[in-house]
Amino acid sequence: MDKQDGRAAGEPGALRLDDPWYDALASGWGELADTVEATGGRGGTQPPPSAPGQRSVPHGEVYLAVQRSAAFQEVRRRYRRFVLPGTVVFLGWYLAYVIAAIAAPDLMAHRVAGALNIAMLAGLGQFVTTFLLTWAYARHARLRRDSAALDIRWETQELTGGNIR
Numbered sequence: 001m002d003k004q005d006g007r008a009a010g011e012p013g014a015l016r017l018d019d020p021w022y023d024a025l026a027s028g029w030g031e032l033a034d035t036v037e038a039t040g041g042r043g044g045t046q047p048p049p050s051a052p053g054q055r056s057v058p059h060g061e062v063y064l065a066v067q068r069s070a071a072f073q074e075v076r077r078r079y080r081r082f083v084l085p086g087t088v089v090f091l092g093w094y095l096a097y098v099i100a101a102i103a104a105p106d107l108m109a110h111r112v113a114g115a116l117n118i119a120m121l122a123g124l125g126q127f128v129t130t131f132l133l134t135w136a137y138a139r140h141a142r143l144r145r146d147s148a149a150l151d152i153r154w155e156t157q158e159l160t161g162g163n164i165r
Contacts, residue, residue, distance in 0.1 A: 062159045066152060075148050082140045090133055097122050 066072050101108050101119060108119035 059160055062156060065159075066156055069152070071148060071152055075145050075152065078140075078144050078148075082137065082144075086133055086137065090129060093129060094126065097126060 100122070108117065108122070110118050112118060112121060
């Protein structure tokens with residue numbers, strides 16, 4: 001995606017936002033047409049030749065190298081450090097609600113204010129914690145993982161010669 005502020009792309013000071021994944025096709029969409037076009041109508045699975053001066057490595061090797069890289073492992077570690085405890089806490093809270101509803105119906109029926117009882121408050125609390133957990137996940141991803149993941153995407157784009165599929 002190129003975005004420019006009215007200046008020519010090569011002009012100094014031109015605003016340019018490139019996203020290497022913007023033109024990547026959805027899984028399987030249009031790949032046959034691109035392959036036929038890239039191989040001159042011969043078909044096959046050869047990717048189009050990379051631009052001059054751009055190195056191109058077989059995709060399988062690139063992705064295995066990325067998977068083994070310290071940067072990728074760090075992104076995965078940060079993901080797991082948030083998701084696993086969050087999942088355990090939320091499932092624990094949900095199971096506690098269900099078990100309390102089954103094992104202590106008198107406690108859950110205890111009125112707090114008017115027709116509002118503990119079971120209703122706990123049920124509403126399930127919705128509130130769902131939204132809070134979603135917000136916390138999005139914030140954590142934005143602050144701790146997204147920039148590192150984008151760096152990995154750029155490196156992968158460069159190593160594959162711009163032919164990511």
